[in-house]
Amino acid sequence: MRTLFIIFSLLCITAAQGQTSGKPFHAYLYNNEYEVYMRINFYEQNIIIPGQELYGELPGYLGKQRNSFCWVVTGCHIENDTKATMQLINDFGSEDLTATLSLKNDSIYVLKQESGSTIKVPRNGKWQKLPKVLELKRR
Numbered sequence: 001m002r003t004l005f006i007i008f009s010l011l012c013i014t015a016a017q018g019q020t021s022g023k024p025f026h027a028y029l030y031n032n033e034y035e036v037y038m039r040i041n042f043y044e045q046n047i048i049i050p051g052q053e054l055y056g057e058l059p060g061y062l063g064k065q066r067n068s069f070c071w072v073v074t075g076c077h078i079e080n081d082t083k084a085t086m087q088l089i090n091d092f093g094s095e096d097l098t099a100t101l102s103l104k105n106d107s108i109y110v111l112k113q114e115s116g117s118t119i120k121v122p123r124n125g126k127w128q129k130l131p132k133v134l135e136l137k138r139r
Helices: 002-020
Strands: 026-031 036-041 060-064 070-080 083-090 096-103 108-116 120-123 126-129 133-138
Touching: 036 133, 060 120
Parallel strands: none
Antiparallel strands: 026 036, 026 133, 036 060, 060 070, 070 083, 083 096, 096 108, 108 133, 120 126
């Protein structure tokens, strides 16, 4: 019985991993230095922003740890297995930009702000600009 449970557990884990393998733009990405993260699914575009369900299902968002502020991914285009272009707006709708997200290796992504507004996030009561090129790690 115990062996059957172990085999079943391994099959479940393998199946769960298989759901995202081969889909580099279905991920949770983070940067500890700036305390930001991205939840993305550019394939099914079914991400719901917690507390902001009004937006409905989206390709993803960039959020700030311990804060509800976010940048909403309103559109995206996967160019190839290693690069995607996306359009983002802040959650006030007052700023927008175009950015690319590139896969550097299996676990490192590069977010590059291409044109439009600069991504700013709240930090200690002030607005902090994110660098034009920011590395994010896949969790």
